[in-house]
Amino acid sequence: MSRLARWWPNTATGTIGAILVLLVVAIALVGPFVAPHSPTSFVGASFAPPTAAYPLGTDALGRDVLSRVLWGGYRILGLAGIATALGVLTGAVIGVIAGYVGGLIDEIVMRLVDVAMAFPQIILVLLFISIIGAKLWLLTVMVAAVHAPQVARVARAATLRVAREDFVRFAEAIGTPFRRIVARELLPNIVAPLMVECGLRFAYSISLIAGLNFLGFGVQPPAADWGLMINENRIGLMGNPWPVLAPVLLIAVLTIGMNLLTDTLARTELGHGIETGPVTTNATPDIPEPERS
Amino acid sequence: MRPVRAHPLRRFILRRLALGVLTLFLVSVLVFAATEALPGNAARAVLGRNATPAALASLETKLHLDRPVWVQYELWLGGVLSGRPGRSLVNGEKVLAQVAPRIRNSAVLLTLAGLFGVPLALLAGIVAATRRDGAFDASVSTIALALAALPEFVVGIFLVILLATTVIHWLPPVSLVPPGTSVLARPRILVLPVLTLMLVIFPYIFRMMRGSMAEILESDYIEMARLKGLGQRRLVMLHALPNAIAPVIQVIALTFAYLAGGVVLVEYVFAYPGIGQGLVEAIFARDIPVIQFDVVVLAGFYVSLNIVADLLAVLATPRLRTAG
Secondary structure (H helix, E strand, C coil): CCHHHHCCCCCCHHHHHHHHHHHHHHHHHHHHHHHHCCCCCCCCCCCCCCCCCCCCCCCCCCEEEEHHHHCCCCCHHHHHHHHHHHHHHHHHHHHHHHHHHCHHHHHHHHHHHHHHCCCCCCHEEEEEEHHHCCCHHHHHHHHHHHHHHHHHHHHEEEEEHHCCCCCHHHHCCCCCHHHHHHHHHHHHHHHHHHHHHHHHHHHHHHHHHHHHHHHCCCCCCCCCHHHHHHHHHHHHCCCCHHHHHHHHHHHHHHHHHHHHHHHHHHHCCCCCCCCCCCCCCCCCCCCCCCCCC | CCCCCCCCCHHHHHHHHHHHHHHHHHHHHHHHHHHHHCCCCCCHHHCCCCCCHHHHHHHHCCCCCCCCEEEEHHHHHHHCCCCCCCECCCCCCEEEHHHHHHHHHHHHHHHHHHHHHHHHHHHHHHHHCCCCHECCCEEEHHHHHHHCCCCCCHHHHHHHHHHHHCCCCCCCCEEEEEEECCCCHHHHHHHHHHHHHHHHHHHHHHHHHEEEEHHCCCHHHHHHHCCCCCCHHHHHHHHHHHHHHHHHHHHHHHHHHHHHHHHHHHHHHCCCCCCCHHHHHHHHHHCCHHHHHHHHHHHHHHHHHHHHHHHHHHHCCCHHHHHC
């Protein structure tokens, strides 16, 4: 209980964020068990408005919208979770090693990170999908690959601060092996910024994967998926708006909740709020100091 | 004699440009490598799994796939740079002839979004900073936080539901344009995509303007001017704004760079005939020359605007501008 209490945000914003996220996660994970119908069975005419039997009406092919909404969330949450874990882990290891080893390795790694970040992210994912095809593993790996360079940059900066501390010097002095220093001394001490990264990256993963599903490059029909549902049913907005509105609302609540939660985490752990969007996706230029002559 | 040293600013600009060219080169290699060298070559991607060996061989010759990889790359890059990126595999049209109108349409979209969206966000930021923690500041900041969190296509779909199909029926939900006509001839179809992009860029510019202005308004020279009895409007617009706007300009450039990816989803939502929607269609059709060219154009736009953002950041910092 005390562990849970420690993690529960202690501000109003954070609490709202946590409730919103938990609500959507609960719908996505419990949904398949409580759905009244199969997500793929045809139960009526297409775009029929809500009735008592089908509270959200039917979709383009006459399937129960409520059941499809309840079935349509676990994939995107799972994919976003795996992509985030993979990306943050890879980025953290790269960043910690670059920051701790320094020198030429650091220089090479960070230049590669610059190049990786010089590519518009969704375009990079689309490029690989265009050749290999719309595969869920590819989607996950590409989203992770989009995250890794940005996490590496954060992890490197945090490592540079920690690596100067006495306990790291001490560990080096008594001959602690490199891997142990990385795993036992450095990584545990940059957990706070990495947690914030996890939050940011997860919210961004949801955004990106929902977008790719919406474009039709992710989960394939007839499977139910929130992003895909929006695309499949937007021609019927005039008839029954729910097959579009329900998934759109769920994605919106999830991403907004995640941002509120991460913002609170950043404020309590790092002392400043998050800056999502283009501000964090780009490096501040390494402006040269004017030389004194 | 002292060695002649380049002005640090010029050295920075040259280094940044060189890095940009290098990045673009690597981008072109990546695009090429991804589309040509990955398992399942271009010919197979186009013709599908059941293609006859003869058809495969003939298409491979046509795409120069029988030549060494570096020769293929040279041919392709030479074509892109000279404005002749080949022909579409789907309809045999010249890629440039097909993509150029789309680039123009996307440019119209971005320009209009910038023309209306940037002043709106700047003004909201300034007003919020001058009345910090007031009702306006609190509500607009909350809206900005929500907008920053929402995926672009979700913003677009919300607007469609709100203004086109369900709540009120003011605007066309899709931007259908007969081929050969300019999008500007049909301003109604532009409203929703432009509005979406305005909302997408709003939070970043608003937040930066608000933060920057709030900081300047707390500085000594503004306090001094205030004590001398300067009016609020004059104080903010004439004395604070020139200093507060510098960091915002960089963010505006970065925000537009970010739209290189954003236009893909937003244009797809509205079936708007721009380069982003063109890319999605090309991917569905496996039209590799079009995919390659679209990606290079979008990435080039992104890289260029990043350079512009960096240069603006330096030029907007007087300490660096005048150093030497």
